[in-house]
Amino acid sequence: MLIRAERAGDEVAVERLLQLAFDTPAEARLVKALRMSRALTVAFVGERNGSLVGAIHVSPMTLNPSHPGVRCYALAPLAVSPTCQRQGLGSLLVRAAIRELIELRADALLVLGEPHWYQRFGFEPAANYQLSCRYPVPPEYFMVLPLRAGRMPTQPTIANYHSAFRVLDDADA
Numbered sequence: 001m002l003i004r005a006e007r008a009g010d011e012v013a014v015e016r017l018l019q020l021a022f023d024t025p026a027e028a029r030l031v032k033a034l035r036m037s038r039a040l041t042v043a044f045v046g047e048r049n050g051s052l053v054g055a056i057h058v059s060p061m062t063l064n065p066s067h068p069g070v071r072c073y074a075l076a077p078l079a080v081s082p083t084c085q086r087q088g089l090g091s092l093l094v095r096a097a098i099r100e101l102i103e104l105r106a107d108a109l110l111v112l113g114e115p116h117w118y119q120r121f122g123f124e125p126a127a128n129y130q131l132s133c134r135y136p137v138p139p140e141y142f143m144v145l146p147l148r149a150g151r152m153p154t155q156p157t158i159a160n161y162h163s164a165f166r167v168l169d170d171a172d173a
Contacts, residue, residue: 001089003096006043006055011035013052014045021079026168030077033164034059041073041104042097046080046089053081056093058101061110064158070151073101074161075111094121098145107151108144110159115140130156 006014011032018028034040039059046054056079061072075097080090098121101109110126111118112135123143126132129152133142146152 001092002047003044003092004047006040006045010045010052014055017052017055017081018077018079020081022077027077027079029167030165031055031057033167034162037162037164039162039164041106042100044093044096044100046084046093048084048089053084054089054093055079056097058097058109059162059164061162062160063153064160065155067153067157070107070153071105072108072110072159073106074159074165075109075113076161076165078113090117091120094118098147102147105148107148108146110142110144112137112142115143118143118145121145126159129153131159132156133159133161 014031015028018031019025034057040057041060042058044056045052056075057077058073058075061074063070063072078090078093098109111123112133123145125140126142126144127139129144131144131153
């Protein structure tokens with residue numbers, strides 16, 4: 001398995017993968033919108049035998065109230081081809097993204113996802129740090145992985161996804 005940075009020319013394969021991995025085309029539209037906004041901080045793919053079978057994308061978030069100098073990022077989406085799931089590729093992609101964010105001196109990585117799956121990487125409920133998001137989900141599904149000690153908000157704060165995420169709102173309409 002090869003994990004590498006997404007590069008020019010991968011767009012069509014990534015879009016196809018996202019459509020295979022998810023029930024709707026919303027995630028493919030999201031990645032396209034993030035790409036067009038130049039808001040992809042991390043974009044890695046997984047290849048097996050020359051075929052793209054996994055992808056992970058990370059984009060910046062803002063905090064309200066603002067916490068100057070605190071750099072938070074959203075992990076979304078993570079996709080693995082249905083034929084390659086449960087083989088460790090998703091874990092390899094998440095670990096690669098975390099390593100890259102540590103190199104970039106990011107303060108935190110947030111994800112909206114399955115708690116039991118993401119806890120293996122050190123994610124914990126964002127509510128433990130008084131962080132919430134605008135999506136109406138059970139609080140245990142919005143999680144944070146602090147990457148630098150002492151950098152998390154100490155007051156109730158809303159973590160806002162990049163404006164490109166509005167394509168998901170349009171998908172729900």
